[in-house]
């Protein structure tokens with residue numbers, strides 16, 4: 001079985017991202033970047049399937065500029081076998097990412113495509129579902145448990161009301177949720193080894209993708225600040241404030 | 250052209266989220282139709298018909314809708330595409346699962362988590378865990394939006410008199426996925442995203458049994474119970490309790506955060522609450538920066554005390 005994992009380069013989740021001076025975009029100039037946490041979970045799940053003898057090959061792919069090699073190398077250090085960089089200096093929107101990934105899938109094929117449920121940057125939560133639509137593959141989003149069962153995959157998903165289990169025939173698209181696993185860290189020897197693993201570059205032109213900017217950002221602002229309130233000394237004071245000042249109980 | 254709202258329901262009742270999406274839809278100034286895919290759920294159709302502001306209810310009835318599979322729902326949306334230039338769903342797990350699939354089939358770049366509709370091409374949405382708000386403009390003729398329901402009012406659940414149009418359910422027998430089972434959380438409490446008051450616990454609660462202390466306070470206040478990611482990851486409470494960037498967005502009148510430090514990902518899901526209370530033994534905890542009332546205390550003393558005084 002072959003697993004394809006599209007990964008996204010985003011801000012480190014510990015960093016609070018701010019608007020730039022001119023309020024035209026976010027300011028990422030001095031922000032530490034990392035692999036999207038949900039993509040780390042996707043990579044981890046693939047490695048576990050390989051360790052369990054259920055998968056043979058793990059291919060990671062990302063669409064972005066040269067700097068994206070860092071995240072591909074990280075994935076290789078964690079245990080992916082090969083990496084693909086679809087190189088572009090433009091920042092693509094989810095629909096174009098999904099179209100590009102669909103072309104990569106045509107070229108590479110795979111039995112399982114594991115993606116993050118959401119990028120913590122744009123909070124889009126779209127790409128996996130769009131990719132599944134364009135490739136006409138079944139989708140199982142927000143996975144917290146994945147089990148391979150012959151030709152199909154059993155997936156427990158986290159939904160607003162609790163949990164749901166779906167089955168999908170492979171090839172299938174899975175998007176990861178937080179409880180699927182706890183990603184490992186790359187060891188130093190593996191980081192060294194990753195430098196020699198294959199990383200292939202492709203271009204959008206080769207894949208026949210014309211990007212279209214359908215959504216433009218007019219402005220990026222900080223949200224209205226909440227006023228820091230007061231400290232109360234006792235539970236009695238708290239109850240009094242809630243009853244008589246805020247009038248919420 | 251009209252706006253199509255994808256209804257959400259549990260087989261019996263229309264969800265409150267749908268009322269908020271209809272409220273958002275009104276701001277687009279078009280006639281509003283409601284798509285109901287159901288297992289011949291006549292009560293859902295009855296409720297859908299009564300929603301204020303809805304012109305037509307599109308009734309897609311089929312046994313397969315006893316459970317919702319994205320492939321089926323997306324096919325319904327695509328089958329009626331001609332009449333609509335807006336497709337709206339809530340940013341619940343259902344909307345997030347279904348709408349992007351339909352949008353891709355219609356070659357639409359979706360806009361997620363819309364919190365404000367400025368005009369029919371311009372929208373606001375939070376990005377980077379709510380630390381920035383983006384104003385975005387679409388050049389597309391047709392648009393798909395998921396709506397962050399906490400940023401909109403609820404349209405009236407009664408008073409409307411929409412007509413019901415029976416629709417042919419697209420054939421998706423060749424779809425490659427299917428329902429196996431679900432384990433839904435049963436609770437007598439108000440639903441998290443619709444509650445007036447929420448009491449949430451974090452890692453400071455130490456274990457699942459201690460959530461009984463929170464439950465007791467919640468019962469007195471007729472509140473919902475929520476949690477931080479750390480509390481869910483540690484297995485104190487089920488996944489559907491999680492409030493935050495990658496959990497549920499809530500904005501109740503009163504949010505009480507107990508033993509929660511206030512990480513940016515947690516704040517992203519609750520900082521629009523009207524009044525925020527934080528109970529934490531660490532006076533430096535970032536949650537106090539957004540709290541209207543902060544109590545620096547050990548929660549194991551504060552919670553029983555609070556419960557007795559309500």
Ligand SMILES: Cc1cc2nc3c(=O)[nH]c(=O)nc-3n(C[C@H](O)[C@H](O)[C@H](O)COP(=O)(O)OP(=O)(O)OC[C@H]3O[C@@H](n4cnc5c(N)ncnc54)[C@H](O)[C@@H]3O)c2cc1C
Pocket residue numbers: 013037038120450451452453454476477478479480491492493494495496497507508509510511512513514515518528529530531534546547548549
């Ligand atoms: C990709 C990603 C997505 C995430 N999504 C979410 C999300 O949706 N929602 C979310 O909540 N988090 C999310 N997180 C996690 C977030 O970063 C924090 O790790 C998490 O919110 C911390 O939970 P906590 O406040 O309960 O735990 P901690 O940060 O450990 O805080 C525990 C608090 O309890 C207090 N405490 C301990 N004992 C007591 C006591 N006896 N009395 C009073 N106070 C006490 C401590 O002082 C401390 O402030 C996400 C993280 C990532 C990387």
Ligand SMILES: Nc1ncnc2c1ncn2[C@@H]1O[C@H](COP(=O)(O)O)[C@@H](O)[C@H]1O
Pocket residue numbers: 005006007008009036038039061062063064094097114115116117118119120122123124125126127128
């Ligand atoms: N530029 C990209 N390259 C490869 N995969 C991506 C890219 N952007 C998003 N993805 C995938 O889509 C998922 C969801 O992202 P999003 O729809 O942007 O929230 C990510 O977790 C990745 O798996």
